[in-house]
Amino acid sequence: MSLSNTPRHIFFQTRKNIEAWLTLISHSEKCRLPRGTAAASLLDSRLENHRKRARSKAVQSEHADERWLREIEATLLAYRRMIDATVDQLSDEALWQRPGDEFNSVAVLLRHLGGNLKSRWSDFMTTDGEKPNRNREKEFEDWEGNRQSLLEYFDEGWAELTSAVKSLDSGNIERTISIRGEPHSIAQALLRSLTHITYHTGQITMAARMVHNGPWKWLTIAPGNSAEFNSQNWGEASSRAVFAQKTKSDKPDK
Incomplete structure (x- = not known):
């Protein structure tokens, strides 16, 4: 079996189905291409690229989960x-x-x-x-x-x-x-x-x-302090953690 003999419609299927087909023929004794041929080299290249993409997606997914968990942890700490x-x-x-x-x-x-x-x-x-x-x-x-x-x-x-x-x-x-x-x-x-x-x-x-009873220590940005807080913390991580952030002119509650 060669690529030229493959039914034409298979090339119009999704990439996922095409890659699955390539994997199938690479492991089939009946469909194995002679080593060293251009078709075999093309097939090997496509399969290796597919494996690399799969590994990359798995790593990205793992890193995304870890980042999400750390953000949950940081948010809990803030509260x-x-x-x-x-x-x-x-x-x-x-x-x-x-x-x-x-x-x-x-x-x-x-x-x-x-x-x-x-x-x-x-x-x-x-x-x-x-x-x-x-x-x-x-x-x-x-x-x-x-x-x-x-x-x-x-x-x-x-x-x-x-x-x-x-x-x-x-x-x-x-x-x-x-x-x-x-x-x-x-x-x-x-x-x-x-x-x-x-x-x-x-x-x-x-x-x-x-x-x-008595003065209240503000836990977020005190009234009248928004502009000062922004000027001091713009672009910093502290701008997302106002619970623990102080400004120079913290005002007691009246």
Whole structure:
């Protein structure tokens, strides 16, 4: 069999099908071309180019997964800094104070996040993300312990999440896990937790502002500081991490 005898219509198929056909004939004894011929050299060249492209795509995909995971890790760290900076400004009394009826205190929100993250990410590869021993309803009751025990509980849940992220790579990021019986890719489950954290971080900062007495240390760009912040941080990585960034004229809340 030679290239000239191949049915003409095959050359009008997709590149993928053509390359599959080339691979097939290169491994078929009946279709093997004599070594040293122009046709054989052309076939070998096409096959090698195909293998190189496949290897390149695999490497690019692996690098993209790793970059995505590192960005998730950095974003989680930014929101954790925001939570810590908020809690640090609250007295014990304010930490437990509900801003009003039907409002959660900062302590309640920390308790809920800790319970949620511990349930979602402990043994996440082999067990459902909603653990049988989790009592979600109790998370919204007032915390009966002290500040230290509350923060330790929150830290336990957060540690499960960060440990899970560090364990991931391009080889397992597409695995399927479950949350309340619903299948999720690990990437989907991570985004679900990230958006859940950002949602409650906003609530934590708002509740803190409502119960806090005295000057407030701004966690993002203070009112009136946008132009100064931009001039100092334009084009820098810090422009994406305002949670941890200070400007020279930080203004206390009035």
